[in-house]
Amino acid sequence: MPGLPPEVRKDGEPGWAGGLRKLYNSVVEEPLPDSFKDLLKKLDDNDDA
Template identity: 60%
Template sequence: MTEDEPAGALPGDRPCAARGGLSDQTQQRIGHQLRALYDSVLEQPVPDRFRDLIARLDDGSPSPDDIGSA
């Protein structure tokens, strides 16, 4: 460790000011947390109303709102 490195710095972990951003360790931690969050979202079932909407779009069928405004 040199005088300009903060205590507890990891090898290859450059100070934020030198790079103008987050440390490598902080970026990796945020990346892992975002992946865990997105993975949990992907595991959620698609709501029925979204399935119905997608089916209508695939069929080209108008929605009940479209019929009333025509």
């Protein structure tokens, strides 16, 4: 409903913050695909040249 204040936990953190943190951490912890690693290596090699 519009006009309702957002849910706030006792520690002052908004109720949605825990879910967002969980999503962020799952993305950060994913391994890089080999194709992306290769691209980063090419870019780094290009910077050295």
